[in-house]
Amino acid sequence: MVLLSAPAPIGLLPRRLAWDVLQAVAAGAYADVALERVLRERDLKPSDRGLVTELAYGAIRQRRTLDAWLDRLGKVPALKQPPKLRWLLHVGLYQLLLMERIPDSAAVNTAVELAKSSKGLARLAPVVNGVLRAALRAREAGETLQLPNNLPAQLAQAHSLPDWFTQLLIEWRGAEGAAAVASACNRVPDLDLRVNRLRSSPAQVQQDLAAAGISSEPIVDCPDGLRISGHSGDLRDWPGYSEGYWCVQDCSAQSIAPLLDPQPGDRILDACAAPGGKATHVAELVGDQAEIWAVDRSPGRLKRVAANAARLGLASIHALAADAANLLEERPQWRESFQRILIDAPCSGLGTLARHPDARWRVTPESIRGLLPQQQALLDGLVPLLAPAGALVYATCTIHPDENQAQVQALLKRHPMLRLEQESQLWPDQVSGGGWVLFSPASAGLEHGINPGSIGVPGDQRFSQGNCPSRDRALAEAEVPRA
Known part of the structure; x- marks a missing residue:
């Protein structure tokens, strides 16, 4: 007699991959990088890619809520559970309590099967089954979590x-x-494209996408932007990607390069450039007729800048692996030589918690304090490179005033030749999606202008005095963006 093993439950692989992402993040990986890796390693259909993304990002985003349910439903508190079991239960609970249109049987059966097939977890499969079925009973009874009074x-x-x-x-x-x-902070972020006007137009790209069944619409106050609705699949397969007609960039981030007011013939420095979204935007704004230096500490990440520039057909960008804070020491001939400088500073990312849900569990008050000297060093190190009557944009993707307004005010005290011309900040809950600070070329009698800007909401990418952490982000023109 031949014994056949029972077939694996339908939908097992997407849930396994989401579980892998949760475990990787718990071990210190960035969620976007971990997700990009598992998606790259598997040839999944669009619906499965979407499910992996929703399960992984959703469970990470709702970690505290899911732990509270575990504390209530299980015999062992969430923080005392074996980590693999805790993250597997998060995948199951997220489907049962926080998603729609997922059959209960699919959520429970796949979680139990994953436990059975996992080394060291098979004996706990009954626990998985018991907790998830208890969650079903609680949901059907209309039970809710009791919130603290504080x-x-x-x-x-x-x-x-x-x-x-x-x-x-x-x-x-x-x-x-x-x-x-x-x-x-829990809003699902939009997917925005920036059209490369040197190769196409928003109307033409919108038409090309529509022909492929992809809906898009122009973005108010974002002249080169298109917002995609209901997207799925690999964006690199979309019309216009390989031709360099567009790249992925949040509408808020698209507002930063114009703050520089770059002009053809300018010498421009992007101090924390990888993966190149803003450097390529600057190049497009000047018709590829400027000398643009894209600086980043990581040679590997700079390869992405070069790849993105090549795909977009831009030849004015020069990549340099260096510590931007020490550029004057390394290249003294660069003193007062740049008409425009963009400092896309390393920051806590508190303005991007919707797009990068793991940041809420990684960032601490202590880690924020540790970033402040880095930001100050960048500002002080790059101001001497600014040409007379030049402009400098300081951008972060945080809403913390110590990283934004406090840094700017301290800079003005240390460098009184700079002048703050206009300052404004919008918050994550403000639909228009941009807060920014503007220091423009000063009036007569002042040597320099400084033009710090910042744009974004946690459903977008850039916030308050501006911008982009210096670590690797999977959300880049050459990468598959996140939901």
Whole structure:
């Protein structure tokens, strides 16, 4: 007699991959990088790619909520569970409690099967089954989690955020404003494209996408932007990608390069350039008729700048692997030689928690304090490279005033020849999606202008005095973006 093993439940692979991402993030990986890796290694159909992304990002985003349910439903508190079991239960609970249109049987059966097939977890398969079925009973009974009475803890649990962050939000915005920002941190971000006007036009790209069944619409106050709705599949297969007609860039990030007001013939420095979204935007704005230096500490990441520039057909960008804070020491001939400088500074990323959900669990008050000297070093190291009457944009993707307004005010005290011309900030809950600070060329009697800018909402990519952490981001023109 031949015994045949039972077939694996349908949908097992996407859930296994999402579980892999959760374990990788718990071990220290960035969620976007871990997700990109598992998607790259498997040839999945679009619906399965979407499911992996939703399960991984959703479970990471809702970690605190899911732990609270584990504490309530299980015999062992979430933080005392074996890590592999905890993350597997998160995948199952997220489907049952926070997703729609997922059959209960699929969520439960796949989780139990994953436990059975995992080394060291097979004996706990009954635990997985018991917790998930208890969750079903709680859901059907209309049970909810009881929130703490303390307002910061209440907001933190309701929106799956750290207590220290919600406490700061209340200090910055008051109770009502803090609740609005906390809610925005869990908004599913849009997918925006930036059209390369040197090769196409927004109308033409929109038409090409429509012919392929991809819906898009122009973005208000974002002249080169298109917003995609209901996207799926690998964007590199979309019309116009290989031809360099467009790249992926949030509408908020698209607002930063224009703050420089770059002109043909300018010498321009992008100090923290990889993966090249803003450097290529600057090149497009000047018709590829400028000398643009894209500097980054990582030679590997600079390869992405070169690849993106080549795909977009841009020849004005020169890549340099160096520490931007020490450029004057390495290249003294660059003193006062750049008409435009963009400092896309390393930051806490508190303005991008919707797009990078793992940041809420990785960033701490201590890590933020550790970033402040780096930001100051970049500002002080690059101001001497600014030509008379030049402009400098300081950008981050954080909403923390210590990284934004405080850095700018301290810079003005250290360098009184600089002048703050205009300052404005919009918050994550503000639909228009941009806060920015502008220092422009100063009036008579001042040597320099400084033009620090920042754009974005946690559903987009850039925020408050501006921009982009210096670590590797999978969201790049040559990468598959995240939902």
